[in-house]
Amino acid sequence: MSDPQRPRASLRTAVVWDVLEDALDRRVKATGKDSLDVLDTGGGSGNFAVPVARLGHRVTVVDPSPNALFALERRAAEAGVAERVQGVQGDILGLFDVVDRGGYDAVLCHGVLEYVEDPAEGVRNAVEALRPSGALSLLAAGLGGAVLARALAGHFSEARRALTDPAGRWGEGDPVPRRFTAEQLTEVVEAAGVEVGAVHGVRVFADLVPGVLVDTEPGALEALLQLEAAAAELPAFRSVATQLHVLGEKRG
Numbered sequence: 001m002s003d004p005q006r007p008r009a010s011l012r013t014a015v016v017w018d019v020l021e022d023a024l025d026r027r028v029k030a031t032g033k034d035s036l037d038v039l040d041t042g043g044g045s046g047n048f049a050v051p052v053a054r055l056g057h058r059v060t061v062v063d064p065s066p067n068a069l070f071a072l073e074r075r076a077a078e079a080g081v082a083e084r085v086q087g088v089q090g091d092i093l094g095l096f097d098v099v100d101r102g103g104y105d106a107v108l109c110h111g112v113l114e115y116v117e118d119p120a121e122g123v124r125n126a127v128e129a130l131r132p133s134g135a136l137s138l139l140a141a142g143l144g145g146a147v148l149a150r151a152l153a154g155h156f157s158e159a160r161r162a163l164t165d166p167a168g169r170w171g172e173g174d175p176v177p178r179r180f181t182a183e184q185l186t187e188v189v190e191a192a193g194v195e196v197g198a199v200h201g202v203r204v205f206a207d208l209v210p211g212v213l214v215d216t217e218p219g220a221l222e223a224l225l226q227l228e229a230a231a232a233e234l235p236a237f238r239s240v241a242t243q244l245h246v247l248g249e250k251r252g
């Protein structure tokens with residue numbers, strides 16, 4: 001948390017990365033293996049897969065987009081981890097057409113549930129891919145953050161529409177097909193056989209403050225990152241976060 005050169009992009013990933021790195025560390029200790037088998041469903045171009053591989057783990061990315069998988073391959077090569085990252089074209093709803101059940105120590109499902117037709121089935125598949133006691137890392141768009149952002153931008157009717165819409169969308173122009181509350185995510189994860197360990201709010205403030213404040217004020221980015229970390233687990237702030245992160249462990 002003390003790197004003054006930390007890029008602004010870290011605002012999007014810092015809280016999730018800290019929680020995920022700890023969870024992988026715990027799996028390493030619990031399994032006694034140096035290198036874990038990690039599955040990143042909808043892993044795209046490797047925002048998480050490549051850093052996870054840099055920790056020494058083997059990562060399989062399943063994603064339907066050939067462009068994303070191409071970018072992943074290039075990024076993994078640039079990071080010197082090509083031999084530990086495997087990209088596979090596939091869909092979380094047909095996951096076992098391309099990967100084995102019960103073959104992974106950790107499964108990531110980041111920014112994917114918003115886009116799948118049946119989020120509960122997506123989560124069930126992610127959990128079925130885990131070994132017993134494996135770690136599930138789930139990140140999805142939060143309803144409260146969208147409502148707050150629309151309201152602060154002066155779009156009050158859209159904010160109210162998101163609040164009452166079953167999918168949490170603010171209108172036809174909304175690029176996100178589905179948003180979730182922490183309760184909805186927790187329920188779907190528990191129903192799939194996972195013990196929830198922690199729920200964090202991601203980007204509670206980052207999307208609400210003008211970028212210029214963060215970019216020009218010395219030390220502002222670091223202070224904002226610390227504020228995000230401090231607020232992430234507090235339910236009051238979590239409920240207005242742009243994204244919600246659920247970390248859990250497969251039962252049995």
Ligand SMILES: C[S@@+](CC[C@H](N)C(=O)[O-])C[C@H]1O[C@@H](n2cnc3c(N)ncnc32)[C@H](O)[C@@H]1O
Pocket residue numbers: 041042043044045046047048062063064065068090091092093109110111112115116
């Ligand atoms: C917002 S990006 C997130 C990428 C990455 N997980 C991250 O956190 O940076 C969403 C990704 O989900 C993928 N995706 C969309 N529908 C999917 C599905 N049904 N199954 C698996 N992945 C899907 C997209 O191709 C895209 O790469």
